[in-house]
Amino acid sequence: MTETMTNTSPRAPHAGHARPDRxxxxxxxxxxxxxxxxxxxxxxxxxxxxxxxxxxxxxxxxxxxxxxxxxxxxxxxxxxxxxxxxxxxxxxxxxxxxxxxxxxxxxxxxxxxxxxxxxxxxxxxxxxxxxxxxxxxxxxxxxxxxxxxxxxxxxxxHRLVAALARRWPTGLALLLTLEMLLSPAVPPAPILLVLPAAYLVIGAVRGRLGGPRMIALQLAGLVVWSALALAALTVDGALAGWLVAAGWLGHAAWDVAHHRANRVVPRGYAEWCAVFDTCVGLAVVLAVLAR
Incomplete structure (x- = not known):
């Protein structure tokens, strides 16, 4: 993954320059x-x-x-x-x-x-x-x-305000998952398919899927999370919960890798997704342990 997802992002513009947004x-x-x-x-x-x-x-x-x-x-x-x-x-x-x-x-x-x-x-x-x-x-x-x-x-x-502003995707993810962490539950296994599919759709819309190697990597991710979802549907009890938790936490690592490489999806989305997936994964772990 290190070789495939090298950082090719352009250097950030100087603070005094206007943003290139149209x-x-x-x-x-x-x-x-x-x-x-x-x-x-x-x-x-x-x-x-x-x-x-x-x-x-x-x-x-x-x-x-x-x-x-x-x-x-x-x-x-x-x-x-x-x-x-x-x-x-x-x-x-x-x-x-x-x-x-x-x-x-x-x-x-x-x-x-x-x-x-x-x-x-x-x-x-x-x-x-x-x-x-x-x-x-x-x-x-x-x-x-x-x-x-x-x-x-x-x-x-103010440094604290500036830090909070920069990390707004993290704050939003924490807000959205607060209720789940307070009342842990195991989400349906098929939702795992949305995680890699979102990367493919966003990457295609942005034109950031890159060459065949990156496309193959994203398709491989879709296969892996599809297999996890299918496995979770075919077993019962705690094992199904652990498979769902593995899917969410594993995708959090996937998000971190994409965030560091600045590939396929916007970095803000990758940051939000990493925190969101981690919180959902932890909530699933808590739900399984509470059974």
Missing amino acids: PRAALVRHLLEMALAMIAGMVLLGPLRTAVGAAVGLAPAFERPDVGALLMATDMSVGMAVWMRYRRHSWPAVGEMTAAMYLPILVLLVPFEAGLLGADALLVGGHLLMLPAMVLAALRRRDEYARHPADAPAVAR
């Missing part, structure tokens, strides 16, 4: 960053809000679909606003993106309260309508979203 790519990158920040806000603030609601006797109110949808929009808005300010977006831009979170919910509350829309449709529809609302808000300030500050934001001068 305007459209920079705009898409901003939207993806904000979407991840929204997820982080929902994952982090949701359990905290639930705990506070239970402590002060507001749990029944929080469980109402209409209230829950508005609280969900609040969680996502907070996460997104924090990230946007870190990225030095203007306050009007933050306000418009926050409105893009609330407006879909407010619009759908009308048919919901009239009994024309169910609770599930309210939540799913709210999520789906947020995406075009975000795009419209970004296009309204195309110049602001189409540029990427070359220098680090002022808040990043």
Whole structure:
């Protein structure tokens, strides 16, 4: 693997130079960053809000679909606003993106309260309508979203904040797996197929699969994890759990190798995947040991 996955990444640009992102790519990158920040806000603030609601006797109110949808929009808005300010977006831009979170919910509350829309449709529809609302808000300030500050934001001068900002994929992975670590379980074995398949798809889309040797390596990975999934499906009990754990932890090592080589997938994705896979693997180990 060392020979196949040599580091061919270009040298990082000087801090004072502008990033080479094209305007459209920079705009898409901003939207993806904000979407991840929204997820982080929902994952982090949701359990905290639930705990506070239970402590002060507001749990029944929080469980109402209409209230829950508005609280969900609040969680996502907070996460997104924090990230946007870190990225030095203007306050009007933050306000418009926050409105893009609330407006879909407010619009759908009308048919919901009239009994024309169910609770599930309210939540799913709210999520789906947020995406075009975000795009419209970004296009309204195309110049602001189409540029990427070359220098680090002022808040990043603090070493701790700068370190946390650089390791945001790790933080996001920890947030997404926190509940699984607190309540360990064994995920279905077929999910193991997604791990190597994602590398093939992302690498193909990015045009970073390289030559025949790299393609053969990725296909070999698909065969290995397919075999692990099949083996886990054919056995029962603890052995199946150990095979699933081996698949997740083994893919974490795969992620680390790709992160170091900077091949096939973006380094941020490889970092996120390495931490996510490790946490899931540890949760599976805990679940098997608890049986």
